[in-house]
Amino acid sequence: MTTEKRFSQIAHNYPSFQEINPVKLNAYKWMQSRQQDDNAEGLWRVHDTLYDLTEFINWHPGGADWIKLTKGTDITEAFEVHHINYAKAEHLLQDYRVRDAKLPRNFKFTFKETGFYRTLRRRVAKKLKTLNVKQAELMTKVIIDVLLAVTFLTSILSAKFDNRYIMALSALCMCYTVISAHNFFHRRDNFRMFYFNLSFYNYREWRISHAMSHHLYPNSIHDLEVTLFEPVLCWIPSQVKTLGQRFASWIYSPIIYMFIMLDQLVKRIVFSFTTKTNLFQINDLVPLAVPLAMLIFGNPNPFTVFKMWLQIILANSFIFHLIGLNAGHHHPDLVHDGDKIREDLDWGIYSMDTIMDNSDLRKHHFLALTHFGHHALHHLFPTVDHGILSSLYPVLFETMDEFEVELEAYPWYHHVYGQLRQLARNTPKTFDSLEKLRRKQIQKKID
Known part of the structure; x- marks a missing residue:
């Protein structure tokens, strides 16, 4: 901060x-x-x-x-x-x-x-009411369950053969499992939401920091997925940003990505001891299921298992945050606290002005589920399964045209590049998204 x-x-x-x-x-x-x-x-x-x-x-x-x-x-x-x-x-x-x-x-x-x-x-x-909701939800459940099974299988094999390539595959599968579990903790209680805890994150805390904070107040100082990263990563435009926060963060942020999940565990321990408030719950033991399986079925050497598991966690953390922090919010074209916002503070319009979709993910159920896809529709309707969201674009676009709302979609590399530019941005925008849309419409007519 x-x-x-x-x-x-x-x-x-x-x-x-x-x-x-x-x-x-x-x-x-x-x-x-x-x-x-x-x-x-x-x-x-x-x-x-x-x-x-x-x-x-x-x-x-x-x-x-x-x-x-x-x-x-x-x-x-x-x-x-x-x-x-x-x-x-x-x-x-x-x-x-x-x-x-x-x-x-x-x-x-x-x-x-x-x-x-x-x-x-x-x-x-x-x-x-016109969609086959149950079929789409079933496919999502199959995908995440298969990812979980492959996560355990590859982690066991990585320990058995002490193989870093299998370890990397296990980390990727674990990351995809955790991201997919995010689809489930937004909804009514279910056992698949516990998959999220494999990461050392806790689904219950994320129901606050993600569902109640980030989803409802995106890109503002009320968004914990912005403020919790400060002062190391600062996406809010501000004149008090140092050169290090603006540009050195381009270099050190990938290193930070690796350690965030372990940092969550350390903070929970430190907070529990310093405040005498126990934040640990029984479901915080979920991450131990992976090394336990590695020890029983893969390799009886606890040192080898711990070494491989630690590498899986670090790689999982890196991939998770590389995807998550470049998923569609931090870009100079999007509204952040301090920028000029519209006079119409309809919650949906404000949310749309803070989101950019990923054009690579729109047609693929698996990719959307494992990469925070259909980002705008997911923010607007978080309890709807990711497998259904692609069918809602016609309704979204119709309503956007009616209310003069814009949603840009770019490939993944544009999101990464934009996120780095947003870290460097220290000057708030003086025009709102509606003005920007009208400028584009005028430019199209001129062209």
Whole structure:
């Protein structure tokens, strides 16, 4: 994090988590800061109404975590985005209504009935009824289960033959398994979400840092997938960026990619000891399944197994972050906090202005699932399986044309190059995405 006191254009209140030492900042600390900032008065807030969902926690179809973790916060964006059948969810919510909120909402986003997001959501809900959803979901399950099996098989063989080439293949398969598991932790509780924990990341923490923070407030200082990397990697344009942060990061960032997953384990241990708050859960033992299998079926030498497993984890971490941090958000053409944003703060429009799709992935189920593909549609409808998203583009493009929204799609190398340029960018943009779109339309007419 930087030393400047930063306010966000998408919220009224100064984010209290900015005062937390970056070394001690984590998903749970971020959620605690939301309890201070959101004007939810210790309850659950949706728009301007307060609800007490205590009795609903264990009845929630998506699982108890989504409700437990968000107590005392404003869940408006999460509630809107995670319920495509919004009318049904809203009707059920009224059973837990307490009263109107005393203070205005912190976040400025709107969800007007005739606005971009709600219009698109209605059309998507209608489109989904015409698709073979179960078949697409089954294919996704087959892909991730096969990836998991191959991960274990190659890890065992890498230990058995002490072979680095098999180790590299195992790391790639583990990475693809973990990324694919991200498709499942966005949804109701299921056993495949635990695959994500192979990486030393924890699906429960990522439901906060990724699903509730990054997905809902992308490219802002409220986005933990931006702020947790500061001051080492700084994508928010700022005049206080040093030359090292702007350009040396091009060199040291690949090294950082390798150690991020191990860093998660170290931070969890350090935090638990220094705060006397145990962050460990039983599912944090999932990563040990791989070396245990390597030891039992591959090689009885614990030193060889540990050496090979460590290399798998480091390589997995590198590939995961090479893909994830270049997946479609950090590019000079996209909106980041500090840039001029549109006057229309429809949540869907803002999200679209922060996302760039990968044109290499649109037609391939496997590639999209394993490389965070269909990025815009996934942000807008995170509970929809990746295998279905490709069928929603006609509806998306129709609605985009109607509301003058743009979505650019470029090959993977353009994303990598753009991400490096964004690290170097220190000057906020003075024109918004709508102005940029109109400039392009004018230029096309001239050409």
